[in-house]
Each structure stands twice: as structure tokens, then as C-alpha cells.
Amino acid sequence: MFTYYMPTRIYAGENAVQKNAEALVLGSRAMIVTGAHSGKKSGALDDVLAVLQEKSIPALVYDKIENNPTIESAVLGGRAAREFGADFLIGIGGGSPLDAAKAIAVYAANPPAEGSDFEMMDIFKGTFRNAPLPMAAIPTTAGTGSETTHYSILTLHSIKNKQSFSSPLVFYKSAFLDGRYTVKLPLQVARNTAVDAMSHLLEGFTDTRASAATDYIALEGLRIIGPRLSKLKNGGLTTEDCTALLWAASLGGIVIAQTGTTIVHSMGYPLTYYKDIPHGMANGLLLGEYLRRTAEVLPEKVNSALSALGFGTLSEYCMTLQELLPCGESFTKEELENWTENTIKSKNVAICPFPVTRADEIDIFKACLL
Numbered sequence: 001m002f003t004y005y006m007p008t009r010i011y012a013g014e015n016a017v018q019k020n021a022e023a024l025v026l027g028s029r030a031m032i033v034t035g036a037h038s039g040k041k042s043g044a045l046d047d048v049l050a051v052l053q054e055k056s057i058p059a060l061v062y063d064k065i066e067n068n069p070t071i072e073s074a075v076l077g078g079r080a081a082r083e084f085g086a087d088f089l090i091g092i093g094g095g096s097p098l099d100a101a102k103a104i105a106v107y108a109a110n111p112p113a114e115g116s117d118f119e120m121m122d123i124f125k126g127t128f129r130n131a132p133l134p135m136a137a138i139p140t141t142a143g144t145g146s147e148t149t150h151y152s153i154l155t156l157h158s159i160k161n162k163q164s165f166s167s168p169l170v171f172y173k174s175a176f177l178d179g180r181y182t183v184k185l186p187l188q189v190a191r192n193t194a195v196d197a198m199s200h201l202l203e204g205f206t207d208t209r210a211s212a213a214t215d216y217i218a219l220e221g222l223r224i225i226g227p228r229l230s231k232l233k234n235g236g237l238t239t240e241d242c243t244a245l246l247w248a249a250s251l252g253g254i255v256i257a258q259t260g261t262t263i264v265h266s267m268g269y270p271l272t273y274y275k276d277i278p279h280g281m282a283n284g285l286l287l288g289e290y291l292r293r294t295a296e297v298l299p300e301k302v303n304s305a306l307s308a309l310g311f312g313t314l315s316e317y318c319m320t321l322q323e324l325l326p327c328g329e330s331f332t333k334e335e336l337e338n339w340t341e342n343t344i345k346s347k348n349v350a351i352c353p354f355p356v357t358r359a360d361e362i363d364i365f366k367a368c369l370l
């Protein structure tokens with residue numbers, strides 16, 4: 001038995017925002033949640049502001065979202081939305097602004113008392129007194145899939161790690177996928193984010209919550225990414241390729257919204273927290289060893305995933321990952337062992353296709369990083 005739920009309406013193609021303005025305008029006062037650069041550089045912010053102006057919708061551009069946003073910055077964003085009187089949000093950016101917008105939507109409608117850490121942390125229970133503000137998403141990277149998930153991942157300095165919350169109430173109402181917003185990304189950013197999308201598809205395809213529905217979608221996502229790996233390696237992605245990669249990333253989101261992610265993600269978080277390694281690259285460093293162990297228990301699934309990507313063997317695939325992800329970082333045995341103290345507690349461990357102990361995680365880290 002399985003269930004499937006995905007309430008986000010997707011508009012994909014060039015000028016998706018301009019052509020579907022009615023789906024972008026979800027209220028009468030908008031707060032746009034974005035980072036310092038991504039909204040402006042991609043051209044998405046200008047397109048959104050033009051639509052809102054034409055519809056006479058007052059808008060506040062809240063561009064204070066940092067990379068790997070903290071829970072504190074989401075609380076501040078919620079306060080800004082309340083002070084402006086926003087009744088809907090538009091998230092523009094990569095995973096950081098799109099995840100932050102979900103938390104801001106919650107805090108805008110459920111203000112924690114000033115300085116109340118306890119109430120602030122209530123978000124991780126996933127139940128809220130008041131419904132979060134409705135949201136529209138415009139991804140400016142093709143990786144996170146946040147536009148089609150009900151997850152938000154926040155950095156918690158108190159535990160020196162990231163923690164996610166989820167609620168069906170924070171699915172985006174609408175998402176706009178336009179390759180014009182990602183075609184000018186630096187190549188390494190395009191690679192890192194594509195590997196994140198690929199990681200969602202592969203983890204969701206192999207974890208214990210995979211179903212007939214998610215298998216079908218995951219393979220389709222991998223078939224879209226596969227033929228574009230050489231352009232990701234060498235450059236030359238067209239706007240059309242970029243819209244296709246955005247769609248593949250949304251498919252990755254759709255998959256993990258049903259299945260969750262595995263230890264690739266939970267073990268990747270400390271690489272980002274302690275070493276500042278971009279999220280997608282962190283996943284990519286761990287993906288090869290994850291698939292090698294998965295192939296021991298699910299050989300047919302790993303083979304069909306590899307062939308959907310266009311590879312005959314796992315070692316060919318691992319070679320491509322290495323070419324896509326030049327990581328100059330070095331690690332010590334002690335660091336890796338310390339990180340597993342937290343990573344082994346993650347709920348992702350339970351849905352892994354193979355049993356994972358703390359000693360296994362140490363071995364996986366060593367195999368991938370030393």
C-alpha cells in the first residue's frame with residue numbers, strides 16, 4: 001500500500017511567471033522572500049515585481065535570507081511579514097530562500113513571544129495554531145526541489161547542525177520553472193545543484209518508503225538529467241536544458257516529499273556546517289559509496305537507476321561524479337568520527353535500504369572522504 005500527495009500547481013516553460021500571473025498572486029499584499037543576489041541576478045525578481053505592479057499588489061522585497069538559513073532569521077522574516085501586513089509570500093531563489101519562506105510563512109501567522117526559544121522550536125513539531133501564509137515559489141537553481149516538498153531545513157547553531165520540519169501546510173501553492181532564471185548560473189553551481197536533484201531522485205528511489213508512484217517519477221527525473229551530464233561537465237546548457245533540469249529537480253522534490261531522504265543527506269549536513277561544502281556537492285561526495293552498499297541489497301534497482309542516467313556501471317557513474325565535483329577539502333579521522341555522534345541519530349537512518357550502525361557511518365565517511 002502507498003499514498004501519494006502533491007498539491008503544488010506547476011507552471012513550466014519560458015515566461016511562466018508572466019503568462020500565469022493569476023497563480024502568482026495569492027493575496028492582496030506580498031512579501032518576496034529572497035537572498036541578497038539570486039532574485040536580482042536571475043531576473044526573476046524583476047519579472048515578479050512587474051507582475052505585482054501591474055496587478056496593483058503592494059510588495060515588500062525581503063532579501064535578507066543567508067545561505068543555510070537559521071531559525072532566528074526565519075523568526076525575523078515572520079515579524080517583517082506581519083509588520084508589512086503581508087497575506088502571501090513569494091519565495092525566489094535556491095533552497096535557502098525557498099526553505100526559509102516556509103518557516104517565515106509559519107512564524108508570520110504564529111508569532112513566538114519575544115525571546116522565547118521554546119515557542120520558536122515548536123515549529124519542529126509541525127503543528128501550528130494558525131495556518132501558514134500561502135506561498136508561490138520561483139526556483140533560481142535546479143536542485144533543491146523545495147518548491148514541491150513540505151520540508152524546510154533550518155540551521156540550528158544550538159546543535160551545530162541542520163534540522164528539518166515538515167507539514168502538509170507548507171507545500172507551495174504554485175511553482176514557476178523557467179530556465180531563463182538558471183541559464184546564467186556559474187557552472188559549478190549548476191553542477192552542485194543538479195547533483196542535489198540527482199541525489200533526491202536516487203535516495204527516494206532506493207529508500208524503504210519508495211513506492212510504485214515514486215519509482216516511476218524518480219526514473220523519469222534521472223532520464224532527464226542523464227543526457228545533460230556532459231553539458232553540466234563541459235558547459236553549454238541552453239535555456240531549454242535548464243527548464244528541463246528545473247523540472248527534474250521538481251520531480252526530485254515530488255519523490256522525497258513521499259519518501260524522505262537517506263543517510264546521504266543526513267551525513268552531508270556536517271560537511272556543509274563545518275566545512276562550508278555546498279549541499280549538493282556534500283551529497284555527491286557520499287553518493288557513490290551509498291549506491292555501492294545499496295547495490296548489495298537492491299542490485300536491480302541500482303542498475304535501473306544507472307541505466308536511466310545512461311551509465312553501464314557504478315564505477316563509470318562515480319567517475320562522472322568526481323569530474324563534476326572538484327572538492328579540495330581535507331578531513332581528519334577524528335572529525336569524521338565526531339560527526340557520526342549526531343548523524344547516527346537522524347531519522348534518515350531508519351529508511352536506508354541497508355542497516356546502518358555508527359561504525360558503518362564512520363566507514364562510509366572514510367571510504368568517501370579520506
Ligand SMILES: [Fe+2]
Nearest residue numbers: 144196265279
Ligand atoms: Fe538536498
